[in-house]
Amino acid sequence: MKTAARRTRAKERKASEKYRLEGARALFLYRAMVRLRTIDERMITLQRQGRIGFYGACTGQEAASLGAAYALEPTDWIFPALREQGVMLLRGYPLVPFLAQCFGNSLDETKGRQMPSHPASRSVNQVSWGSCIGTQLPQAVGAALAAKLRGDPTVVMAFSGDGGTSTADFHAAMNFAGVYKAPVVFVVQNNHFAISVGRTRQTASESYAVKGVAYGIPGVQVDGNDARAVYAAAKEAVDRAREGGGPTLVECVTYRMGAHSTSDDPTRYRDPKEVEEWARRDPIERFKKSLIEEGIWSEEQDAALRKELLEEVNAAIATVEAAPDPEVETLFDDVYAQMPWNLREQREECLAAIAWEKARGLSSGH
Amino acid sequence: MPVLNLVQAVNDALRLEMRRDERVVILGEDVGKFGGVFRATAGLYEEFGENRVIDTPLSETGIIGTAIGMALYGMRPVPEIQFLDFIYSGYDQIVNELAKMRYRSGGQYTCPMVIRAPYGGGIKGGLYHSQSTESVFIHHAGLKVVVPSNPYDAKGLLLSALRQDDPVLFLEPKRIYRAARGEVPEGDYTVPLESAAIVREGDAVTVIAWGAMLHEAVAAVDRLAEEGIRCELIDLRTLWPLDIETVLGSVRKTGRAVIVHEAARTLGLGAEIAALIQERAFVYLEAPVKRITGWDTPFPYTLDEHYLPRAPRIEKGIRETLDFVA
Numbered sequence: 001m002k003t004a005a006r007r008t009r010a011k012e013r014k015a016s017e018k019y020r021l022e023g024a025r026a027l028f029l030y031r032a033m034v035r036l037r038t039i040d041e042r043m044i045t046l047q048r049q050g051r052i053g054f055y056g057a058c059t060g061q062e063a064a065s066l067g068a069a070y071a072l073e074p075t076d077w078i079f080p081a082l083r084e085q086g087v088m089l090l091r092g093y094p095l096v097p098f099l100a101q102c103f104g105n106s107l108d109e110t111k112g113r114q115m116p117s118h119p120a121s122r123s124v125n126q127v128s129w130g131s132c133i134g135t136q137l138p139q140a141v142g143a144a145l146a147a148k149l150r151g152d153p154t155v156v157m158a159f160s161g162d163g164g165t166s167t168a169d170f171h172a173a174m175n176f177a178g179v180y181k182a183p184v185v186f187v188v189q190n191n192h193f194a195i196s197v198g199r200t201r202q203t204a205s206e207s208y209a210v211k212g213v214a215y216g217i218p219g220v221q222v223d224g225n226d227a228r229a230v231y232a233a234a235k236e237a238v239d240r241a242r243e244g245g246g247p248t249l250v251e252c253v254t255y256r257m258g259a260h261s262t263s264d265d266p267t268r269y270r271d272p273k274e275v276e277e278w279a280r281r282d283p284i285e286r287f288k289k290s291l292i293e294e295g296i297w298s299e300e301q302d303a304a305l306r307k308e309l310l311e312e313v314n315a316a317i318a319t320v321e322a323a324p325d326p327e328v329e330t331l332f333d334d335v336y337a338q339m340p341w342n343l344r345e346q347r348e349e350c351l352a353a354i355a356w357e358k359a360r361g362l363s364s365g366h
Numbered sequence: 367m368p369v370l371n372l373v374q375a376v377n378d379a380l381r382l383e384m385r386r387d388e389r390v391v392i393l394g395e396d397v398g399k400f401g402g403v404f405r406a407t408a409g410l411y412e413e414f415g416e417n418r419v420i421d422t423p424l425s426e427t428g429i430i431g432t433a434i435g436m437a438l439y440g441m442r443p444v445p446e447i448q449f450l451d452f453i454y455s456g457y458d459q460i461v462n463e464l465a466k467m468r469y470r471s472g473g474q475y476t477c478p479m480v481i482r483a484p485y486g487g488g489i490k491g492g493l494y495h496s497q498s499t500e501s502v503f504i505h506h507a508g509l510k511v512v513v514p515s516n517p518y519d520a521k522g523l524l525l526s527a528l529r530q531d532d533p534v535l536f537l538e539p540k541r542i543y544r545a546a547r548g549e550v551p552e553g554d555y556t557v558p559l560e561s562a563a564i565v566r567e568g569d570a571v572t573v574i575a576w577g578a579m580l581h582e583a584v585a586a587v588d589r590l591a592e593e594g595i596r597c598e599l600i601d602l603r604t605l606w607p608l609d610i611e612t613v614l615g616s617v618r619k620t621g622r623a624v625i626v627h628e629a630a631r632t633l634g635l636g637a638e639i640a641a642l643i644q645e646r647a648f649v650y651l652e653a654p655v656k657r658i659t660g661w662d663t664p665f666p667y668t669l670d671e672h673y674l675p676r677a678p679r680i681e682k683g684i685r686e687t688l689d690f691v692a
Contacts, residue, residue: 077439079435110470110471110472111472113470113472121474127475128471130463130466132462135463137431138428138432139434141431142433142438143435144435145432145435146439146440146441149418168425169431172427173431175423176428334468340607341610
C-alpha cells in the first residue's frame with residue numbers, strides 16, 4: 001500500500017511538472033493578464049465617459065480566463081462567455097479591431113452588430129457569443145463532436161459562469177459531451193456571482209466540479225486565481241481530450257472583483273470586506289510575486305510593462321475612436337447568404353427615410 | 367418512374383445527399399437504428415453508420431445546439447425534431463443562436479443546416495402532436511421555412527435546402543406522409559426554394575395554401591370547377607422568404623384572394639400575406655382578403671377535424687369571397 005501511494009504521489013509530481021508553466025511562457029501569460037487588466041480599466045473609464053455603451057470586465061478572473069485558454073493550440077476552438085474576450089488577444093488577435101468591437105464602428109470585424117464585450121473572429125477560432133447564458137455550451141459539444149468525427153486533433157474549450165451551470169443548456173451539453181466522449185473542456189468560472197445572485201442560490205451542490213460525476217465526466221476544482229494552477233488543470237484536460245479521453249469539467253474558483261457590467265452596482269449586494277479579502281488574492285499580484293521570487297521578473301520591469309501597455313491601449317483607442325460607424329446599408333447584410341426581396345425593399349425604404357430626414361434638416365446623424 | 371409517398375421521398379433525398387456530400391450528418395431522437403418514428407431515416411443508419419446517423423439523448427436544445435456547433439465546424443447537420451410541438455426546448459438555440467449567427471458575427475460564422483420536423487394536425491395527436499406554428503419562426507430574421515405538399519416537391523425542395531447556406535426549418539406535413547403519393551424521379555433533381563407552384567390555373571379567385579391543407583384546397587377548388595368556377599390555386603412551398611411575385615401576379619389577375627392554413631388565425635402567416643397583398647395590389651382588389659384557418663384555440667383532440675380548415679369550409683369561404691360586392 002505504502003509503495004503504491006508513493007508511486008501515485010510521484011506520478012502526480014511528474015504530472016504537475018509536465019504541466020508547469022516556466023520562464024518565457026509564464027511571462028507571456030502574465031503580460032497578457034496585465035494587458036487585459038489595462039484594457040478593462042480603460043474601457044470602464046470610457047463607458048463612464050459615455051464613449052462606449054457597455055462593458056463587461058474580466059477583472060479578478062484573468063488567471064481563470066487566460067490561464068485556461070493558454071492550454072490550447074491555435075487550431076483549437078473557443079466558445080466564450082462574457083469575460084473571455086481577452087482570450088482573443090492572448091491568441092494573437094490585433095488590439096485595434098478588438099477595441100473597435102466595443103465601439104461597434106467600421107473597424108469592428110463583426111460590423112457593429114453586437115453590444116460591447118461580444119467580439120468574435122475566425123482568425124483565432126473564437127466563436128461568436130450571444131447574450132443568452134449557456135447557449136454556447138451545446139454548440140461547443142457539437143463543434144467538438146464534428147472534429148472527432150472528422151478525425152481532426154481539435155479540442156474545443158467552452159466557458160461559462162457559475163450562473164450558466166443552472167441552465168438547461170449546461171445539462172444538455174454535459175450530457176451530450178459525456179455520451180459522445182467529445183473532445184471538449186468545460187471551464188466554469190465560479191466567480192461567486194451571477195450578477196447579484198450568490199452561490200447558495202445557484203446550487204446546493206458541494207461544488208460545480210462535482211456536477212461532472214452525474215454525466216460521467218471528470219470534474220476538477222482549481223484555485224482560479226493561481227494562473228499556473230489553472231493552466232495545469234486546463235492543460236491536463238486539453239491533452240486528455242486530444243488523446244481521445246473525452247470531456248472534462250474544470251471549475252475555477254475565482255472572484256469577480258468588479259461589477260457584473262457597467263450597468264451593475266455590486267455595493268447593493270456584496271460585503272466590502274469580502275471584496276477586500278479577494279483583492280488580496282488578486283491573480284495578477286500573485287503571479288507577479290511568484291515571478292519576482294523566481295528571479296525572472298522585477299518591479300522595475302513591471303512598471304515599465306504597465307506604462308508600455310497603457311500607451312499601446314491609448315494609441316489603439318485613439319485609432320479606433322476616429323473611425324466612422326458602419327455604412328447604413330450594412331444594417332441589412334448578413335441576415336441570409338443572399339438578400340431576399342423584403343430586405344432589399346426595406347433597405348431602400350430605410351435609405352429613403354434618411355434622405356427625407358436630411359432634406360428637411362431633421363437628421364441628427366446617429 | 368417510381369411512385370413514392372412523402373416520407374419515402376424525404377428518405378430518398380437524405381440518402382442521395384449523404385452519398386454525395388460527406389459533410390451531411392443526421393442527428394435526433396430515434397433516427398438511428400430505429401430509422402425515425404415516422405421512418406424518414408429508415409435504412410440510413412445501416413448504410414452510413416452511427417457516425418453519420420446519430421441517435422441523441424432526449425433534448426431538443428441539445429440536438430439543435432450540437433447541430434449548430436457541427437455546422438460552425440463545417441458539417442451540414444440535418445437535425446430531426448420528432449414533432450414540431452417538441453421544438454421549444456430548442457427554440458432559444460434556433461431563434462437566438464442559429465438564426466442570428468451570420469449576422470452577429472459579421473458574416474464570419476454561418477450555420478448551414480436543415481431542421482426537419484413533422485408538423486400539423488389530422489393524425490389524432492392532440493395538443494402536442496398537431497401544432498402548426500410556422501409563423502413564430504418566420505418572425506425571427508435569418509431562418510427559411512419550407513413546407514412540401516407532395517413527394518416530388520419534398521425530395522426536390524429538401525435537396526435544395528441541403529445545398530444552400532442558410533438555416534432552414536423543413537416542415538413535413540405528417541398527415542399526408544403516406545397519403546400523398548406520386549412519381550418521384552430516381553437520382554438528382556432540385557425544386558428551387560422561394561418559388562411557389564401554381565397548382566390550378568384560374569381567373570376567379572386566388573387561393574393560397576401549403577402542406578396538408580393544399581390537398582383540402584384542391585378538393586374545394588375542383589368542386590367549384592365542376593360549376594365552371596376557375597380558381598387559381600397556389601402552393602406556396604417556401605413559406606419564407608415567400609414568392610411574392612407569383613402571389614401578386616395571381617391576385618392582380620383575379621382581384622380576390624383566399625389564404626388557407628391550419629395554423630391559428632391571429633398572427634398566422636395569412637395575416638402577413640394579406641398585408642402584403644393589400645400593400646401591393648390594393649387597387650386590384652374586389653373583395654377583402656379572406657383567411658380560412660385553424661381557430662385561435664389550442665389544438666383539440668376529439669374535434670380536430672372541426673379545427674382544421676377542411677374542403678367544405680374552404681369552399682364556403684371561397685364562395686363568400688366570390689360573392690362579395692362592395
